[in-house]
Amino acid sequence: xxxxxxxxxxxxxxxxxxxxxxxxxxxxxxxxxxxxxxxxxxxxxxxxxxxxxxxxxxxxxxxxxxxxxxxxxxxxxxxxxxxxxxxxxxxxxxxxxxxxxxxxxxxxxxxxxxx
Amino acid sequence: xxxxxxxxxxxxxxxxxxxxxxxxxxxxxxxxxxxxxxxxxxxxxxxxxxxxxxxxxxxxxxxxxxxxxxxxxxxxxxxxxxxxxxxxxxxxxxxxxxxxxxxxxxxxxxxx
Numbered sequence: 001x002x003x004x005x006x007x008x009x010x011x012x013x014x015x016x017x018x019x020x021x022x023x024x025x026x027x028x029x030x031x032x033x034x035x036x037x038x039x040x041x042x043x044x045x046x047x048x049x050x051x052x053x054x055x056x057x058x059x060x061x062x063x064x065x066x067x068x069x070x071x072x073x074x075x076x077x078x079x080x081x082x083x084x085x086x087x088x089x090x091x092x093x094x095x096x097x098x099x100x101x102x103x104x105x106x107x108x109x110x111x112x113x114x115x
Numbered sequence: 116x117x118x119x120x121x122x123x124x125x126x127x128x129x130x131x132x133x134x135x136x137x138x139x140x141x142x143x144x145x146x147x148x149x150x151x152x153x154x155x156x157x158x159x160x161x162x163x164x165x166x167x168x169x170x171x172x173x174x175x176x177x178x179x180x181x182x183x184x185x186x187x188x189x190x191x192x193x194x195x196x197x198x199x200x201x202x203x204x205x206x207x208x209x210x211x212x213x214x215x216x217x218x219x220x221x222x223x224x225x226x227x
Binding site for chain 1: 151
């Protein structure tokens with residue numbers, strides 16, 4: 001069974017640009033969560049999607065957005081990039097049924113560097 | 116408010132020595148608790164989880180953790196550390212509205 005796949009793995013952008021990251025969950029998983037990981041802040045929750053609906057959003061500015069498609073694949077977008085957006089962006093999938101997302105399965109992440 | 120604290124930022128142990136990584140949480144009810152491990156440049160791999168039942172949980176790679184409600188702790192243990200265990204370890208608690216809260220991590224260094 002294939003794991004969570006994130007693309008691209010590495011990317012370099014300049015300030016003011018925008019970026020789109022992609023996540024393909026484990027087959028059958030309908031919940032996709034996104035986390036930002038930085039050395040100083042640890043893992044910070046961005047948002048969670050289930051069946052194309054955003055169920056929860058973290059405390060990030062509106063420049064951070066996401067969506068989920070009918071096949072459960074998800075994308076997140078960051079517009080008007082800032083230096084502080086440099087981070088490892090982790091996607092996690094889970095069954096997502098019921099009142100909570102259940103156990104999270106993580107991808108290897110997309111490392112974004114903003115120059 | 117819900118939170119997770121991993122008091123030790125770095126821990127160094129000798130290969131073959133025992134290991135205990137601490138995790139304390141604040142949560143209104145009985146939480147779901149997890150330990151994840153992250154190797155450099157990789158994502159997070161689940162070591163073990165506690166949902167309910169037996170408070171001593173066995174995981175992969177010889178790790179175990181014990182849920183202690185009275186102490187709001189979920190410490191990770193391993194009787195004998197291997198050099199390949201060097202990594203960063205994260206404790207997580209939830210759910211909090213379809214998300215989990217992660218600790219800031221403990222980086223483990225293993226001396227040969």
